[in-house]
Amino acid sequence: WVLNGDWDHTNWGGELPEASWIDSISADYPVFVRRLDGHMALANSKAMELSKITAATPDLNGGTIIRNHRGSPSGIFKDNAMGLIYQHVTEPAEELKDRALEAAMEYIASNGISSVQSMGSWDDLEVYRRALKDGRLKTRIYAVVPLRSWKKLSQEIEKSGRGNSYLKIGGLKGFADGSLGSHTAAFMKPFDDTPSDSGFLVSPMAKIYDEVLAADKAG
Numbered sequence: 001w002v003l004n005g006d007w008d009h010t011n012w013g014g015e016l017p018e019a020s021w022i023d024s025i026s027a028d029y030p031v032f033v034r035r036l037d038g039h040m041a042l043a044n045s046k047a048m049e050l051s052k053i054t055a056a057t058p059d060l061n062g063g064t065i066i067r068n069h070r071g072s073p074s075g076i077f078k079d080n081a082m083g084l085i086y087q088h089v090t091e092p093a094e095e096l097k098d099r100a101l102e103a104a105m106e107y108i109a110s111n112g113i114s115s116v117q118s119m120g121s122w123d124d125l126e127v128y129r130r131a132l133k134d135g136r137l138k139t140r141i142y143a144v145v146p147l148r149s150w151k152k153l154s155q156e157i158e159k160s161g162r163g164n165s166y167l168k169i170g171g172l173k174g175f176a177d178g179s180l181g182s183h184t185a186a187f188m189k190p191f192d193d194t195p196s197d198s199g200f201l202v203s204p205m206a207k208i209y210d211e212v213l214a215a216d217k218a219g
Contacts, residue, residue, distance in 0.1 A: 001089050002026070005033025005041070010181065014193075016066060019045045019075030032085050039182035040078040043085050048073060051088045060084075062202035064184070079178045079202045097127045098136075105139045115140040119173050122149065132167050141167050147174030147208075150215035157219075172215055175202045 009016055022031060023045050030047035034040065043051070055072045059065055063080030065073050077085055092100075108116065118124060118141050125145060131137040145153055150172055162170045177199060178184020183191055186199040 001047075002029065002031040002033065003089065006036040007033060007042070008036050008181070016074070016076050017042050018068070019043060019048065019073075030089075032082075032089065034082070035182055037179040037181045039179040039184050040076055041082050041085070043073075043075050043077060045075075047085055047088075048075070051085045053084060057084065062200060064200075078182055079175075079184050079200075094127075094130070097123075098130065101127050101131055102136070105137075108139060113139075115142075117142045117144060117171070119144050121145065122152070125169065128167050137166050140165065142171060143167065143169050144171035144173050145169070147172040147211050147215065150211060150218060154215075154218040174208055174211060176205070176208060177201050 007017070019042070022042070026044045027046065030050050031042070031044040032047050033042050035042075043053070053065075053073055055067070055070070057065065057073065060080055063082070063084075064078040065081050065084075066076035066078070068074045108114075116139055118128070120143060122145055125143045128137065128141050128143055153169065153172065156169065162168055177186035183194060183197055184199050184202075186201050188198070190196065190198045
């Protein structure tokens with residue numbers, strides 16, 4: 001799988017990319033490259049084939065599948081719809097994750113940065129913990145995990161504390177809606193350039209409210 005990407009369609013006038021733009025150079029391997037805000041991503045035809053995405057695939061709450069004039073998916077998946085592809089992505093080997101962390105630490109150190117906050121996952125935290133254990137952690141990291149996992153975080157802290165001066169835990173992040181750049185930020189009125197689109201919530205407000213209150217009560 002070819003992942004990440006961080007493209008920005010406003011750099012070429014605002015037209016959203018399509019799978020057909022990259023299929024000719026990526027026919028043999030799946031590609032799923034996200035926009036720089038992380039709220040939408042472009043899949044090539046191979047990725048959609050492996051994920052069994054067709055014209056019959058329905059949209060889901062908190063996400064959108066962009067379709068062409070024939071009703072077929074164009075390759076753009078927004079917010080929760082990205083999960084339709086991500087659930088089929090092959091998990092990278094530990095060695096690759098360790099190399100990615102090493103490259104990131106070297107890059108930010110070269111820019112004079114010694115401490116970061118990582119809005120990531122439990123998998124990311126395991127990569128950091130492995131580096132700390134092996135004596136390879138050169139960056140101080142405050143590792144934030146998903147809001148929905150507040151109960152697991154509470155149990156972790158109760159069992160082993162909040163970490164040390166190099167690797168700390170205790171923060172949570174959740175999403176209410178999307179982003180301006182991906183036209184998924186939730187508004188009362190439509191976007192000026194897309195009158196039929198006013199964005200959407202990626203999580204029900206009642207669920208967010210309950211999770212925040214529970215996490216806060218847990219400390």
